[in-house]
Amino acid sequence: xxxxxxxxxxxxxxxxxxxxxxxxxxxxxxxxxxxxxxxxxxxxxxxxxxxxxxxxxxxxxxxxxxxxxxxxxxxxxxxxxxxxxxxxxxxxxxxxxxxxxxxxxxxxxxxxxxxxxxxxxxxxxxxxxxxxxxxxxxxxxxxxxxxxxxxxxxxxxxxxxxxxxxxxxxxxxxxxxxxxxxxxxxxxxxxxxxxxxxxxxxxxxxxxxxxxxxxxxxxxxxxxxxxxxxxxxxxxxxxxxxxxxxxxxxxxxxxxxxxxxxxxxxxxxxxxxxxxxxxxxxx
Numbered sequence: 001x002x003x004x005x006x007x008x009x010x011x012x013x014x015x016x017x018x019x020x021x022x023x024x025x026x027x028x029x030x031x032x033x034x035x036x037x038x039x040x041x042x043x044x045x046x047x048x049x050x051x052x053x054x055x056x057x058x059x060x061x062x063x064x065x066x067x068x069x070x071x072x073x074x075x076x077x078x079x080x081x082x083x084x085x086x087x088x089x090x091x092x093x094x095x096x097x098x099x100x101x102x103x104x105x106x107x108x109x110x111x112x113x114x115x116x117x118x119x120x121x122x123x124x125x126x127x128x129x130x131x132x133x134x135x136x137x138x139x140x141x142x143x144x145x146x147x148x149x150x151x152x153x154x155x156x157x158x159x160x161x162x163x164x165x166x167x168x169x170x171x172x173x174x175x176x177x178x179x180x181x182x183x184x185x186x187x188x189x190x191x192x193x194x195x196x197x198x199x200x201x202x203x204x205x206x207x208x209x210x211x212x213x214x215x216x217x218x219x220x221x222x223x224x225x226x227x228x229x230x231x232x233x234x235x236x237x238x239x240x241x242x243x244x245x246x247x248x249x250x251x252x253x254x255x256x257x258x259x260x261x262x263x264x265x266x267x268x269x270x271x272x273x274x275x276x277x278x279x280x281x282x283x
Contacts, residue, residue: 003028004165004197005052009066011221012047012056021047023221024066029199031164034191036208036229037201039218040243045201048218049167052199053089054080070165085114088158092170094150103129103137103145103153107160114161128160131194132186148179155186159196166190168200172207180204184211206247209233209268217242233266 010025022044029035037045050056051068054075068075075083091097100106107125116124129135132152137145145153151171158166168187172180188211190196202208208215209229217225217232219242225232232238233250240246246254253266267275 002030003069004031004071005029005199006069007048007051007066008069010048010051010068011063011065012051013063015061017062020221021062022051025221025223027216027223027226029165029197031197032191032195033197033199033214034187034212035197035199035214035216036212037199037216037218038203038205038208038244039224042220043218044221045218046169047221049089049169049199049201051075052165053087053167054078054083081114084110084161084163086164088161088163088166090151090154090158090166090168090171092173094147094154097154097157098142098150101141101143103134103140103142103156106142106153107157110157110161124160124162128156131159131190132156146179147175148182151175151179151183152186155183155190159190163196165197165199168198168202170201170203172202172204180207187211205239205244206249209247209250217244229268230266233268 005028007025007027010022011020012022013020025048037048039045047056050060052070052075056062057064057076058080064076070083070087098106100109104125107128108121111121111124129138132155134149134152134156137149137153142150142153155166172183175183184207187198187200191198200212212229215227215229215232216223217238224242225238233246236246236250236254249267249270257266
């Protein structure tokens, strides 16, 4: 696999901290992957994203060891402005990211900062709204949007810059199941249909299992495991040892397998579990 992002021996310590937030992290991410990053609080997940998009060390001081390269270029030696042309970022709280009064103005803000010509700007705004399914919100006040709508606006603003990579830091932490589903459907579309590499930090393990093709589990600043979701589900001890809960579907599947009632691959979703159970009863 040719690495779009390559992280080698990365350690980072915040000013005044007694312990490193990241400790000797090695990670490679290829073009077109959908990677989920999870782990307990304080595992270093958000810090890792800040190193990829250049906020560390350009805007956040601290002690850095190792390297982060994007398309072979050292992100520590490249300005955030230049990185933003290829790496889009969406943060946990859309309220903190949205700065404009209307949806259209929000999408235009980043494009104006990159001096995109007006005609191209219009084309990009229309495209981003369509890709995220919020064309009807174009002229709406951002203050009138729901949490799920605001998060989709933040994603639209990021992809209007036409990034190759989209980084998201717990984008559904404040959303209900419906809002969470809306956001992940957009991310799946951007990844599968447009080939955008998606890297998302998320605590909702059941959601990650359903959508990502690779799950990176972090603990105490290190990569604890880096496996496809089904392989993680097949090794529940990986989660137990660091205090993460196996999703309900996974727990049920393990019990059925232990009872000799379920063979084949472990189900990742309720739908897969239903089909497996239907097969057991001849349905």
